[in-house]
Amino acid sequence: MIGVIARQQLLACRRQNLAPVTVVVLGGFAVLAGILGWASHHTIIGIYDESVKLVTDRGQTAPPNPFLLKPTLSMLSNEMIYITVIGALVAIVVGHLAIASDATNGIGRLVFSRPIRRRDYTFGKLAATGTILGAGVAVSYLVSVAALTVVDRFPTGGDLVRLAGFYLFAWLYLMLFAVIGAVALLLLRRRSLGLLAAIGVWLTLTFALPQFTSGLRPSQSLNPIVDPVPINQTLFRITSHVRPYSIAEQFKEAAGRILATATPEPAADTWLRIAPIVVAFALLAALTWNLITRHDYSRSNPE
Template sequence: MILSETSPLRTIIGHELRALVREGTFSALLGIFLAVTLFSVFIGWSTRSTTLAIYATTVATLNGAGVSHVAPNPLLGVSTLAIFNNLIIYMLLVGALLAIVIGHRSFVRDRRSGVIQLLLSRPAGRPFYIAGKLCGTGIALLSVLLGMFAVSSASTLFIPSLHLSGGEFLSLSAFYGVSFIYLSFFTALGLLFGVYMPNESMSLLLPIIAWIAIVFILPELSTGQNPVALLNPVTLAHAPQALGTFFSSARAILSPFSFGQDYVALALHFLRINSETFNIGALFKLAAAGLAADAACVFALWKYSAAADQIL
């Protein structure tokens, strides 16, 4: 059995997770992430209840001023799930950084300690090592997201005004699913640079720069929005697309790489902030990016030569 007690795959995955948990860096970032999840629920809830209270006060003020016909509450049609809108940004930012660290540490740990040669000389061999690395990092990422999912759904149980219906709960799960697909690209990116760069700091820095490019630079080039436009989900959901041939051709060229926007569009859909942004093509694009990065990792690990490695 491939995952039996003595299977090399299981050993490698188990080791991967144990090593990650014992490293202060990962635990610290995970702590930050869970705290941020909790905080975002608080922010979302307090913003929503304050806005509702402001609506009531505004209505009273307008009535006092003699205005009898007041516009209906603009928040009326907005789903409770929208209070999680900050989570999109955290996935986009903190989540990506955490995912890069998971992937990066995974290989650099073996490389820096010099055990890579010992591992690759075992009878289990390279295919198991590669499979173990990919599964191990995937499971680590999944556990982080499950932790966040637990925190966010538990928080809705404790705040009575934040009741989620069965459908909304499913939508929230779908949001985490899409987040997993998006983040797995960055895990693979971290692993990939960990294999190729001779210098450890550089191998951490470059995927971070790639991530900055995906999140802040490509959106401006392809839509003409400001660099931080992706950071405000409410206005982004209704942002007009820039006109002109420059942007339409830039959009066409950069489209395969600018999946940060696709992730945000899908997330906005699943958190029911903007239902018009769902696009099955975007989902395929996210998945394709993740799979391509994974394939690159398999290739890099397959070709990796410990003897030629300068870091050892």
């Protein structure tokens, strides 16, 4: 039954063009990250060549190749920003629609006129959402591998594993926002309010919370390379306790460690950054199940 519900949801998303749009958007931003990486790569090479010429003319020793200073996968640093920005927004819409369409067009009423368990219905919805977002993430993975191959060389086995780990983590992050979209609608019932509330959560987690916990302005939250912000105020001594739960920050920090583009740290510390995201997803998925169990599908969701 889970498969039936999931297939029905996938079909609905395909008919609404939501599934192809999601894949194209996620893949498109991976292409953009690749292009930016390619452009910056060529510039660094060019600047290095010019600097070698400059110091050679002066009779000095040539500086070391900057690519020895730059981690291989750092070319994809922008991708983690795009996941937290556009990816999370798209995931909210996917999660929102997974619940909204059945409640609005009467399919929910029809479905529950049959002996279908709410648990199967919930897992079916989650499976369909996971498949759509998974397809987008898989396309992004392939695009990233292609970008690395074009710019430098085919990634090593280790890099491929790191990249796969990063995109698996990104998929989990997107699933979290998909369930946020679903829970917001189930709690508030009104579609418009549900969607806006979910977008509000995204804005809070992506921009407002990092400001409170780390003093990062919105524009700083968008930059993969950020200069440290002085956070010695009393406020930050208090709010820094919340930083482990600032999941957008933790996502970027953990993604940086998975891609080996950030300062290394013990694996346990990275797992501690990932844990809140896993726990949040598990709790919200359970809440989705609970809310679906109690949801009255005989009523349409008002606008």
